[in-house]
Amino acid sequence: MGIIKDVILHDQEAKKQEPSKYDEALAKYNTDLDDNAVREAVRKIIAEKVPQNDTEEVKKFLFGSIELTTLKTTDSETSVLAFTERVNDFDNEYPELPHVATICVYPCFAKTVAESLEVDGVEIACVSGSFPSSQARIEVKVAEASLAVADGATEIDIVMPVGKFLSGDYEGVCDEISEQKAACGEDVAMKVILETGAIKTASNIKKASILAMYAGADYIKTSTGKLEPAATPEAAYVMCQAIKEYYEQTGIQIGFKPAGGINTVMDAITYYTIVKEVLGEKWLTNKWLRLGTSRLANMLLSELKGEQIKFF
Numbered sequence: 001m002g003i004i005k006d007v008i009l010h011d012q013e014a015k016k017q018e019p020s021k022y023d024e025a026l027a028k029y030n031t032d033l034d035d036n037a038v039r040e041a042v043r044k045i046i047a048e049k050v051p052q053n054d055t056e057e058v059k060k061f062l063f064g065s066i067e068l069t070t071l072k073t074t075d076s077e078t079s080v081l082a083f084t085e086r087v088n089d090f091d092n093e094y095p096e097l098p099h100v101a102t103i104c105v106y107p108c109f110a111k112t113v114a115e116s117l118e119v120d121g122v123e124i125a126c127v128s129g130s131f132p133s134s135q136a137r138i139e140v141k142v143a144e145a146s147l148a149v150a151d152g153a154t155e156i157d158i159v160m161p162v163g164k165f166l167s168g169d170y171e172g173v174c175d176e177i178s179e180q181k182a183a184c185g186e187d188v189a190m191k192v193i194l195e196t197g198a199i200k201t202a203s204n205i206k207k208a209s210i211l212a213m214y215a216g217a218d219y220i221k222t223s224t225g226k227l228e229p230a231a232t233p234e235a236a237y238v239m240c241q242a243i244k245e246y247y248e249q250t251g252i253q254i255g256f257k258p259a260g261g262i263n264t265v266m267d268a269i270t271y272y273t274i275v276k277e278v279l280g281e282k283w284l285t286n287k288w289l290r291l292g293t294s295r296l297a298n299m300l301l302s303e304l305k306g307e308q309i310k311f312f
Contacts, residue, residue, distance in 0.1 A: 022170035025214045026207055029245055033202035033238065042233045042274070050273045054266070056304065062268045063300045064098030065286040066293060067125060067257070068312065070105055071225075080109040081116055086312050088118045093311075097304065100297065101286045102155065106131075107148035114152025125191075129158030129180055132195075132224035138176055145183040145190075156184050157191040159224060162198050165208055173208075174215035181216035191219035191257055191290075196235035197227050205235055209242035219255035225292065230260025236271055240278035256283065259292025265299050 019027070070083050084103060091099050103113050104125040113124050126148040130136035145156050158180050164172040177192055184190045192212040196205050212220050220239055223230035236258050243254045256279070258271045268291055275283050283289055297312045 020171060022174060022211065022214070026170075026210055028249060029206065029210055029242070031203050031206045031210070033206055035202050035234075038202045038234050038237060042237050045237070045274060045277050046233065046270060049277055050266070050270055053269050053273050053276070058269060058272060059265065059300050059304055060098060061284070061286070062265075062272060062291065063297065063304070064101060065289050065291050066100045066297050066300075067102040067104045067259075067290050068100045068297060069103075069225075069292060069294050071127060071131075075106060075109065077109065077112050080105055080112050084113050084116045087122060088116075090311060091119045094301075097301075098286070101290055104157065104292070107144055107151070107153070110148045110151035110153040123154045123189075124152055125155040125157055126153040127157045127159075127224075129156075129176075131157070131159055132193075132226040134159035134161045135163075138179055141176065142179055142183045145180050149184060149188050153188065155189045155191065156180070157193060157221060159193045159195060160208060160212060162195050165199060165204075165211075170211055173211055177212060177215035177217065189218040189255075190216065191221045191255070192217040193221045193224055193259070194235075194239070195224060195227060196222050196232065196239075197229040202234065202238045205238045206242050209239050210246065213242070213246045213252070213254050217254060219257050219290070221257040221259055221290075221292065223258075223260035223292075225260030228261075231258035231262060231271070231292075233270055233274060236274050237278065240275055243283075244279055253282070253288065255288045255290065257290040257292055262291060262293040262296055265296070265303055268293070268296055268300070 087103060099119050099122055102123040102125045105113055107126040107128055110126050128145045128148055129141040161173055161176050181190050194208045199208055209220050222235050240256060243256060247253055262268055275289050298310050301311055302309045
């Protein structure tokens with residue numbers, strides 16, 4: 001028995017030393033990043049490039065990239081129906097402005113939105129995967145995504161299993177993301193939330209971005225908005241660098257969504273500028289750049305119309 005045990009332990013140790021396919025995927029990219037260097041690069045972009053993007057044209061674009069979101073404990077069919085009707089009404093009252101890109105709700109309200117939304121081109125996104133903690137059995141996560149899609153969701157936002165990532169279980173992270181993408185199907189885009197405030201470092205954010213894309217993400221998203229810090233310009237910069245390098249390696253274009261902590265119009269312009277500078281014009285459409293915020297809608301509308309407006 002001692003010999004058999006030694007052989008098993010030797011085999012296990014050998015497997016640990018062999019690079020996994022996830023390690024091999026990460027090895028194609030520079031993930032050894034310096035946080036201070038990232039902060040300096042972002043500081044330079046903000047100082048030199050943001051002011052030139054403070055224009056009416058950019059603000060209109062940003063309005064059309066908003067994912068109007070309600071994720072409250074108090075949400076009900078009645079409140080979500082009223083929320084959706086505001087999007088319908090906006091299209092009638094402000095025909096000269098773009099409509100929002102998306103309505104984002106909990107999965108149990110997908111059908112309510114699908115049955116009441118009248119504006120063509122507005123996506124229906126549902127947070128899924130045991131949002132915001134991602135702490136549930138994979139079977140539950142898969143079922144939640146499948147049911148949301150069946151009820152009319154056209155996009156699904158899931159949370160990367162952060163605990164598994166921080167434990168180094170990259171296989172577990174990628175398997176969960178892949179299984180949920182399979183539940184979404186090819187026609188329903190899936191956003192993977194990295195929860196950058198929890199994984200903290202630039203190196204971790206770069207690794208998580210690559211793993212999420214490798215596993216099937218159609219978008220990578222900064223945060224749930226339920227944990228501080230949420231989106232930051234530094235996290236956005238690293239994620240956009242990862243998207244750019246992944247595109248250069250694979251030819252696959254991945255979308256980007258900062259979410260949480262977008263409190264001012266200038267915050268939104270800052271994220272727009274980072275995307276423009278790192279990824280370029282190809283990402284400056286409301287398909288590839290989304291903003292996870294609701295408070296921004298009234299702020300942008302007020303600036304565009306030159307008066308205080310609380311429409312949403």
